[in-house]
Amino acid sequence: xxxxxxxxxxxxxxxxxxxxxxxxxxxxxxxxxxxxxxxxxxxxxxxxxxxxxxxxxxxxxxxxxxxxxxxxxxxxxxxxxxxxxxxxxxxxxxxxxxxxxxxxxxxxxxxxxxxxxxxxxxxxxxxxxxxxxxxxxxxxxxxxxxxxxxxxxxxxxxxxxxxxxxxxxxxxxxxxxxxxxxxxxxxxxxxxxxxxxxxxxxxxxxxxxxxxxxxxxxxxxxxxxxxxxxxxxxxxxxxxxxxxxxxxxxxxxxxxxxxxxxxxxxxxxxxxxxxxxxxxxxxxxxxxxxxxxxxxxxxxxxxxxxxxxxxxxxxxxxxxxxxxxxxxxxxxxxxxxxxxxxxxxxxxxxxxxxxxxxxxxxxxxxxxxxxxxxxxxxxxxxxxxxxxxxxxxxxxxxxxxxxxxxxxxxxxxxxxxxxxxxxxxxxxxxxxxxxxxxxxxxxxxxxxxxxxxxxxxxxxxxxxxx
Numbered sequence: 001x002x003x004x005x006x007x008x009x010x011x012x013x014x015x016x017x018x019x020x021x022x023x024x025x026x027x028x029x030x031x032x033x034x035x036x037x038x039x040x041x042x043x044x045x046x047x048x049x050x051x052x053x054x055x056x057x058x059x060x061x062x063x064x065x066x067x068x069x070x071x072x073x074x075x076x077x078x079x080x081x082x083x084x085x086x087x088x089x090x091x092x093x094x095x096x097x098x099x100x101x102x103x104x105x106x107x108x109x110x111x112x113x114x115x116x117x118x119x120x121x122x123x124x125x126x127x128x129x130x131x132x133x134x135x136x137x138x139x140x141x142x143x144x145x146x147x148x149x150x151x152x153x154x155x156x157x158x159x160x161x162x163x164x165x166x167x168x169x170x171x172x173x174x175x176x177x178x179x180x181x182x183x184x185x186x187x188x189x190x191x192x193x194x195x196x197x198x199x200x201x202x203x204x205x206x207x208x209x210x211x212x213x214x215x216x217x218x219x220x221x222x223x224x225x226x227x228x229x230x231x232x233x234x235x236x237x238x239x240x241x242x243x244x245x246x247x248x249x250x251x252x253x254x255x256x257x258x259x260x261x262x263x264x265x266x267x268x269x270x271x272x273x274x275x276x277x278x279x280x281x282x283x284x285x286x287x288x289x290x291x292x293x294x295x296x297x298x299x300x301x302x303x304x305x306x307x308x309x310x311x312x313x314x315x316x317x318x319x320x321x322x323x324x325x326x327x328x329x330x331x332x333x334x335x336x337x338x339x340x341x342x343x344x345x346x347x348x349x350x351x352x353x354x355x356x357x358x359x360x361x362x363x364x365x366x367x368x369x370x371x372x373x374x375x376x377x378x379x380x381x382x383x384x385x386x387x388x389x390x391x392x393x394x395x396x397x398x399x400x401x402x403x404x405x406x407x408x409x410x411x412x413x414x415x416x417x418x419x420x421x422x423x424x425x426x427x428x429x430x431x432x433x434x435x436x437x438x439x440x441x442x443x444x445x446x447x448x449x450x451x452x453x454x455x456x457x458x459x460x461x462x463x464x465x466x
Contacts (some may be wrong), residue, residue: 030454039240060218060221063096063103108192122177
């Protein structure tokens with residue numbers, strides 16, 4: 001295969017590089033239809049070059065067989081010292097030189113235009129192939145992304161790089177083709193000018209040498225064309241062999257990629273199964289530990305709330321006994337006041353009320369209905385907070401005096417608070433016995449939810465006072 005830098009006149013019509021712009025399918029493989037189309041196009045180019053060689057040979061034969069048919073009467077006037085036949089030969093040589101020069105210039109212009117046109121076609125075809133490669137690669141990457149995301153990403157990058165490289169090479173090749181066409185045209189023009197000058201000089205000296213030179217030129221052109229034809233055929237064969245080797249290498253790489261994908265998928269499945277089993281075991285252990293802790297906490301909370309409930313029941317029984325004692329004392333005092341009121345006159349009562357209006361009077365309150373102790377479940381009953389857990393607050397004397405009905409006889413000199421005051425230490429000693437128990441119960445139940453209004457009773461679940 002000839003070097004790419006040493007190109008001949010026919011190399012501008014052939015693709016000497018390995019990047020032919022085949023559409024890649026199935027992880028880097030080439031489309032068979034694209035390869036067949038490229039081979040057919042190469043054969044068509046070869047046939048067109050053979051036809052062009054035949055046309056050039058025919059034109060060269062016509063130029064060699066041309067004979068002077070137009071007389072040149074002005075040659076004798078311009079060159080009086082030259083003979084008539086020599087003047088005719090000189091005129092014929094000049095005319096043929098002009099014809100050769102014109103034909104060479106026309107051929108050079110045609111070759112330049114053809115080279116530029118083919119360069120544009122190659123550039124457009126390369127851009128289309130690059131666009132097809134890019135679109136096909138993107139579609140393939142989108143379809144395979146769920147399974148082989150990493151491999152597909154690498155393939156997209158490689159394909160994009162190959163497409164860009166192909167486009168750059170196509171542009172470079174187009175530029176090289178255009179440059180070679182211009183260089184070839186300039187060389188042909190210079191060669192034609194040199195040949196015309198040589199023909200004119202030889203025509204002045206010897207007409208026979210001109211025909212011999214034309215014959216030599218024809219032989220050289222034929223040899224050059226035949227050599228270029230052989231080089232073109234060799235380049236085509238080398239390109240086809242290289243493409244076949246690349247296709248085989250691509251198939252081998254595809255098989256390796258498929259095997260590697262199967263291995264990675266199997267390893268991922270095994271690892272996923274192991275991870276799932278390990279996660280299930282850890283979850284079951286955590287659930288068992290949490291259930292055991294919940295059972296222990298529930299048992300402890302139940303015991304603490306049961307102890308607190310017993311203490312509250314004892315406290316309620318003590319308070320109810322105190323209330324009954326106070327009610328009995330108040331009833332006794334009320335009877336004494338009623339009996340004493342009959343011994344005084346109305347005037348004395350009015351004077352007594354006027355003098356002792358500010359004297360505190362303790363009246364017997366209405367007996368409150370006995371209510372049973374609340375029996376809500378222990379977990380839903382909050383602990384009594386503050387002084388409310390120590391029993392009802394003592395009634396102030398001023399409040400009791402305001403609660404007395406107007407005109408009701410009072411007995412300020414009677415020590416009415418003697419007996420209740422004596423009973424207060426006994427009542428206070430009873431809640432003190434369960435104070436420690438309540439404090440512990442309060443600490444245990446601070447984290448429990450507070451009861452709502454639907455739980456029954458007053459504040460803290462105790463019956464309200466009247």
